[in-house]
Amino acid sequence: MIELDSVTKVYSMGSVEVHALRGINLQIEPGEFIAIMGPSGSGKSTLMNILGCLDQPSSGRYLLDGISVAEMNDDDLAGVRNRKIGFVFQNYNLLARTSALDNVEIPMVYAGISTSARLSKASNALESVGLAGRLHHKPNQLSGGEQQRVAIARSLVNDPSIILADEPTGNLDTKTGREIISIFQHLNRDRGMTIVFVTHDPEVAACTRRIVRLRDGEVVGEERVANPCGNDIASSASAESQS
Amino acid sequence: MNILESVRLAIRGLSANKLRSALTMLGIIIGVGAVVALLSIGQGAQAAITQQIQGIGSNLIFVFPGALTQGGMSFGAGSSATLTMEDAAAIANPLNCPDVYAVAPQQQRNAQIIYRSRNTNASVVGTVPQFSFVRTLEAADGRFFDEQDLNSSARVAVLGAQLAMDLFEGEDAIGQTIRINRVPFRVIGTLVEQGGGGPTDTSLYVPMTTAKSRLFGSTVARGGGTSVQLISVSAISEGRIDAAVQQITELLRQRHKIEYDDDDFSVTGQKDILGVLNQVTSILTLFLGAIAAISLLVGGIGIMNIMLVSVTERTREIGIRKAVGAKRRDIMVQFLIEAMVLSILGGVVGIAFGAGVAALVTATGVLNTQVSLQAVALAVTFSMAVGLFFGIYPATRAASLNPIQALRYE
Numbered sequence: 001m002i003e004l005d006s007v008t009k010v011y012s013m014g015s016v017e018v019h020a021l022r023g024i025n026l027q028i029e030p031g032e033f034i035a036i037m038g039p040s041g042s043g044k045s046t047l048m049n050i051l052g053c054l055d056q057p058s059s060g061r062y063l064l065d066g067i068s069v070a071e072m073n074d075d076d077l078a079g080v081r082n083r084k085i086g087f088v089f090q091n092y093n094l095l096a097r098t099s100a101l102d103n104v105e106i107p108m109v110y111a112g113i114s115t116s117a118r119l120s121k122a123s124n125a126l127e128s129v130g131l132a133g134r135l136h137h138k139p140n141q142l143s144g145g146e147q148q149r150v151a152i153a154r155s156l157v158n159d160p161s162i163i164l165a166d167e168p169t170g171n172l173d174t175k176t177g178r179e180i181i182s183i184f185q186h187l188n189r190d191r192g193m194t195i196v197f198v199t200h201d202p203e204v205a206a207c208t209r210r211i212v213r214l215r216d217g218e219v220v221g222e223e224r225v226a227n228p229c230g231n232d233i234a235s236s237a238s239a240e241s242q243s
Numbered sequence: 244m245n246i247l248e249s250v251r252l253a254i255r256g257l258s259a260n261k262l263r264s265a266l267t268m269l270g271i272i273i274g275v276g277a278v279v280a281l282l283s284i285g286q287g288a289q290a291a292i293t294q295q296i297q298g299i300g301s302n303l304i305f306v307f308p309g310a311l312t313q314g315g316m317s318f319g320a321g322s323s324a325t326l327t328m329e330d331a332a333a334i335a336n337p338l339n340c341p342d343v344y345a346v347a348p349q350q351q352r353n354a355q356i357i358y359r360s361r362n363t364n365a366s367v368v369g370t371v372p373q374f375s376f377v378r379t380l381e382a383a384d385g386r387f388f389d390e391q392d393l394n395s396s397a398r399v400a401v402l403g404a405q406l407a408m409d410l411f412e413g414e415d416a417i418g419q420t421i422r423i424n425r426v427p428f429r430v431i432g433t434l435v436e437q438g439g440g441g442p443t444d445t446s447l448y449v450p451m452t453t454a455k456s457r458l459f460g461s462t463v464a465r466g467g468g469t470s471v472q473l474i475s476v477s478a479i480s481e482g483r484i485d486a487a488v489q490q491i492t493e494l495l496r497q498r499h500k501i502e503y504d505d506d507d508f509s510v511t512g513q514k515d516i517l518g519v520l521n522q523v524t525s526i527l528t529l530f531l532g533a534i535a536a537i538s539l540l541v542g543g544i545g546i547m548n549i550m551l552v553s554v555t556e557r558t559r560e561i562g563i564r565k566a567v568g569a570k571r572r573d574i575m576v577q578f579l580i581e582a583m584v585l586s587i588l589g590g591v592v593g594i595a596f597g598a599g600v601a602a603l604v605t606a607t608g609v610l611n612t613q614v615s616l617q618a619v620a621l622a623v624t625f626s627m628a629v630g631l632f633f634g635i636y637p638a639t640r641a642a643s644l645n646p647i648q649a650l651r652y653e
Contacts, residue, residue, distance in 0.1 A: 049647055110568040
């Protein structure tokens, strides 16, 4: 459950003040699948940084599962990111020279989970994104789609309240992109995970269930998606969906 | 995140760049190696000097003519002729100096020594039979001269081990005749080798009486009497050395009619000499260690340099780790431990390297080096401290990176 109440963000670049966000009000319920859309410069990256607790609002309130995040210090924020937020980035952001398994284990290392529990959880997460046979491959031995699956597995392992995906298909071809999106759809439908996409791509946004449009740091529109992804992705995603 | 995990992570991080890590460690290896090797050599030298000084006699006190300079000792023995045979006899009298056990005055001069066609230059020491006791000289072959030889001014000589070797080259020396400044002497004994390059092995000992009548002629002291260059005195026990020094000093002041502190002689215990020499070698060892420590410091700067490069290179990794929940402390500890692993590993290899150098020096036979636990502990502590000190700045820099900027870093 996420609540943003008139959140603003002001950057000062020298003497000039840049208003990246000008009072955002937004509620995201548990189990939602939502896309934040907007052209570049609309403030969607800033919003994502704030939602992801990487950054703090200049004013306004941000409640994450009832906890007010705005007053927290850096280390408390790190703890919140660790337990409540999963990140998926456009460029995957995996550690090079580190196996898929070890990459997925990282959030659990900082959560203080024992080595044996980490191993089983990490391999389960990798299996759930279809990488059972790739546990010990390093990022440079994996395709883009596979790397993004590792990143998704990493975002899942600590059972976060919310997964934030920043242009998750931006570096992938259309077909692989659809596969990745269908993984998110499964996580949302089958495991009830709350997922937030940040994207400028209308096709990707159309696969979520609610779209929030941002322009110049303000919410300018909001719509429900009646039929996510139309037909083709839904059918390619899996047989059990949409029934 | 526990320490073991951090160490594992650090080793993985370092092994990703093996050559670089090895080169960085080399700085520490050389530094620690130099500290260990030089301290070992210094301590070996100190032990050798101690052994040598202790080897020249038991409960030994030296009485030199001429006043000593400040600070305990001077090597100006014989610089002025103020001590006499009569002084020596007075010291030997138990009524004057109850804590003195034996007294051996000596007079020495360099002379030409000839045996058949071989000749050499050696220090000829004229002394008394007590000399062999006071200076703990043992005869390897034959005997030291006795009272009878002294009283009869016998032309007999006792040879130091090295001198005997040089002159006779393994032949039996006893009973042979050598010439000292063309005066024939019969060899009656050779001494056990003392080692360490001391003067005893290369000297030749003759009765004082013979030396005066046949070799040197006698020198008249300032106050009258036959002068001697040095009086070696043995105290009755180690505990009475200080008392004996006091008694001798007072006696000689009386005999020389000295009222204030302007003594024309000096009395020095063996311990004082040892103390001064030990002080000198300690300072020297410390000095060498300090120079070696500077190279350790340079090694530490190398670590800092590489860690700073590493932090920059791995900005993105730091961003990822922070995004998934690493706290400031976690990042700090990760980089600090990497620096520590570098320095400790370098320290361990450096100790082995230093011990190897020390062993090599021992093997050459110049010196018996001693790798002390102290030196090793010092090196380990110092290298750890270097790792910690030079690791803190890069680690702090890594820990304080902003995760958003770190994630965007290309």
